[in-house]
Amino acid sequence: MSRKIVVPFGPQHPVLPEPIHLDLMLEDERVVEAIPSIGYIHRGLELLVAKREYPEYVYIAERTCGICSFIHGMTYCQGIEQIMDVDVPPRALYLRTIWSEYSRLHSHLLWLGLFADAMGFENLFMNAWRLREQVLDVLEETTGGRVIQGSCKIGGVRRDIPQENLAGMAADLSPFEHELGELGTVFLKDDSVNSRLVGVGHLSRDDAYTLGAMGPVARGSGVAIDIRKTGYAAYRDLRFEPATETAGDCYARCAVRVKELFSSVDLIRQAIDRMPEGEIEVKVKGNPEGEYFSRAEQPRGELVHYVKGDGSKHLVRSRIRTPTLTNIPPLVKMLQGCELADVPIIVLSIDPCIGCMER
Amino acid sequence: MKKIEDQVTTVISIASLIGRVEAFRKGAYRLVQMNCSKIGEQFEINYSFEKDYRFENIRIIITPDTEVPSITGMYWGAFVYENEMHDLYGVQVKGINIDFQGNFIRTSIPYPFRDPSYKGEGPCQGK
Amino acid sequence: MTYLKRSPWILHYDASSCNGCDIEVLACLTPLYDVERFGIVNCGNPKHADVFVVTGGINEQNKAVIRNLYDQIPDPKVVVAVGICATSGGVFRECYNISGGIDTAIPVDVYVPGCAARPESIIDGIVQSLGILEEKRAKMLGRKRTKTAGTEGR
Numbered sequence: 001m002s003r004k005i006v007v008p009f010g011p012q013h014p015v016l017p018e019p020i021h022l023d024l025m026l027e028d029e030r031v032v033e034a035i036p037s038i039g040y041i042h043r044g045l046e047l048l049v050a051k052r053e054y055p056e057y058v059y060i061a062e063r064t065c066g067i068c069s070f071i072h073g074m075t076y077c078q079g080i081e082q083i084m085d086v087d088v089p090p091r092a093l094y095l096r097t098i099w100s101e102y103s104r105l106h107s108h109l110l111w112l113g114l115f116a117d118a119m120g121f122e123n124l125f126m127n128a129w130r131l132r133e134q135v136l137d138v139l140e141e142t143t144g145g146r147v148i149q150g151s152c153k154i155g156g157v158r159r160d161i162p163q164e165n166l167a168g169m170a171a172d173l174s175p176f177e178h179e180l181g182e183l184g185t186v187f188l189k190d191d192s193v194n195s196r197l198v199g200v201g202h203l204s205r206d207d208a209y210t211l212g213a214m215g216p217v218a219r220g221s222g223v224a225i226d227i228r229k230t231g232y233a234a235y236r237d238l239r240f241e242p243a244t245e246t247a248g249d250c251y252a253r254c255a256v257r258v259k260e261l262f263s264s265v266d267l268i269r270q271a272i273d274r275m276p277e278g279e280i281e282v283k284v285k286g287n288p289e290g291e292y293f294s295r296a297e298q299p300r301g302e303l304v305h306y307v308k309g310d311g312s313k314h315l316v317r318s319r320i321r322t323p324t325l326t327n328i329p330p331l332v333k334m335l336q337g338c339e340l341a342d343v344p345i346i347v348l349s350i351d352p353c354i355g356c357m358e359r
Numbered sequence: 360m361k362k363i364e365d366q367v368t369t370v371i372s373i374a375s376l377i378g379r380v381e382a383f384r385k386g387a388y389r390l391v392q393m394n395c396s397k398i399g400e401q402f403e404i405n406y407s408f409e410k411d412y413r414f415e416n417i418r419i420i421i422t423p424d425t426e427v428p429s430i431t432g433m434y435w436g437a438f439v440y441e442n443e444m445h446d447l448y449g450v451q452v453k454g455i456n457i458d459f460q461g462n463f464i465r466t467s468i469p470y471p472f473r474d475p476s477y478k479g480e481g482p483c484q485g486k
Numbered sequence: 487m488t489y490l491k492r493s494p495w496i497l498h499y500d501a502s503s504c505n506g507c508d509i510e511v512l513a514c515l516t517p518l519y520d521v522e523r524f525g526i527v528n529c530g531n532p533k534h535a536d537v538f539v540v541t542g543g544i545n546e547q548n549k550a551v552i553r554n555l556y557d558q559i560p561d562p563k564v565v566v567a568v569g570i571c572a573t574s575g576g577v578f579r580e581c582y583n584i585s586g587g588i589d590t591a592i593p594v595d596v597y598v599p600g601c602a603a604r605p606e607s608i609i610d611g612i613v614q615s616l617g618i619l620e621e622k623r624a625k626m627l628g629r630k631r632t633k634t635a636g637t638e639g640r
């Protein structure tokens with residue numbers, strides 16, 4: 001007969017850069033149930049809509065999360081633009097696409113590094129982060145900020161990338177892709193990585209779909225949903241296929257992210273090739289009246305910014321539903337029946353971003 | 360301006376909520392999100408679903424102390440949203456599968472989104 | 487860097503930051519910035535740490551956690567507040583759940599401004615804090631010596 005005990009996991013845990021708390025109900029070494037609780041970094045920033053005028057709120061939206069800040073800002077702007085019928089110039093849409101994809105690259109590399117660190121593979125961690133610096137250099141050169149870019153505004157973007165810089169960026173992509181290839185091979189082929197990941201934290205296709213998994217968690221289980229397919233920004237003109245895997249374990253989720261690195265590089269290339277000439281912003285007059293669920297694909301999955309305005313300068317409601325929140329129920333499912341020693345890996349495999357989740 | 364997608368919102372009564380959600384579940388829709396907003400003195404609760412990139416939204420409008428039935432029977436994962444609604448707005452949700460009793464998001468004041476308050480109302484540096 | 491006599495260890499805690507500053511703190515450890523060349527090591531245990539690096543503002547939930555961590559760090563210790571959130575609450579100053587910068591909970595020695603603070607300035611802040619650490623240590627030693635001297639005299 002085994003006894004049940006409850007082991008607390010977090011809030012401060014060596015593999016987690018951010019605080020999340022789980023109560024793990026154990027039977028011997030096996031997890032029977034996992035109950036998450038959050039709130040350590042809850043700020044309540046959605047309420048600030050009443051304090052900031054809607055064009056200013058972009059800055060708050062960006063600071064929901066420092067990893068995918070550009071996409072947060074963009075999604076918010078997109079929501080307001082849809083309500084107010086703003087015609088965003090095509091060049092701005094393409095620039096947004098390029099920055100979104102660079103953000104995805106930086107986020108995935110960051111995650112791969114942390115994941116390697118959680119496995120105890122220090123060298124791989126350092127290498128992933130070394131590559132990530134190249135992405136940050138591009139972001140800094142083009143927007144002025146490394147992690148918080150602030151380059152998106154309602155009606156367009158704040159800065160243009162001159163044509164000759166675009167050519168330089170495109171030229172830099174090939175050697176970068178080569179290095180990504182080397183890094184990816186280690187993740188996908190290395191024995192020690194494989195034996196840590198294969199078969200761990202299984203999530204079936206059905207569960208993934210009905211529990212609302214999004215992003216690489218869903219695609220790792222064979223659900224090919226990618227919000228970029230709805231064609232926001234310039235994605236409707238670009239060719240890409242959502243990367244999927246069918247195994248549904250930690251390895252599959254890792255493999256999806258590695259594949260997405262290459263598809264992001266490809267998307268950036270296409271966007272640079274087809275970059276239209278012209279204005280980068282339009283003037284926006286008036287105040288938003290109406291509501292919109294603005295959706296975008298973040299590195300971690302689907303992001304929803306619900307914005308509702310009543311015709312005044314201040315919005316009535318902004319609600320940010322981040323991908324980590326919807327990936328929590330699948331996480332709870334994955335943890336049921338796993339070994340205690342695998343818990344850190346499984347938690348990291350959904351790429352939790354707690355700062356976003358709690359807002 | 361090109362609309363990215365059509366978004367249909369239907370306002371329904373709270374009595375028909377469960378039936379509607381069940382229909383979505385049968386039709387293999389996925390739950391995108393649930394949220395609560397305070398509009399005037401009333402709460403609007405949105406339930407958004409999606410299938411093959413078709414977005415649909417249903418909405419109930421309630422008074423702050425109406426009890427709402429839980430949809431976790433159909434969508435197991437909805438507990439995160441329902442607990443969040445409870446912790447931030449104080450919406451009473453009946454029959455959640457994992458009920459945190461107000462401990463999902465721990466806040467410094469109970470139900471902070473019900474009557475929003477702010478710190479440091481004065482201007483910066485007293486100017 | 488002659489005044490770096492020892493290898494200071496860092497404890498990093500994310501109060502309620504947006505991650506921006508956290509990942510910059512982590513970025514300091516990786517090959518491009520590589521603070522390990524100064525002997526600075528990030529550790530996960532407060533009992534081993536000399537420098538407490540905090541990002542993000544204080545809220546009701548983590549106030550106790552931060553105090554607790556601070557108390558567990560052995561003397562002498564210095565606190566570095568990284569980012570404008572940790573300095574004053576920053577853009578989130580008005581949020582109901584934020585009670586302000588780190589100094590509302592524990593004494594802070596060095597403030598590193600920026601949103602997000604750049605790795606260069608974080609390193610600079612930490613290196614400055616080492617000077618303060620050294621001073622505090624000297625003071626502690628001095629105090630001990632006088633004490634011992636006093637006892638001897640009696």
Ligand code: SF4
Nearest residue numbers: 503506569570571601
């Ligand atoms: S200072 Fe800026 S980047 Fe740093 S945690 Fe605060 S909002 Fe994020």
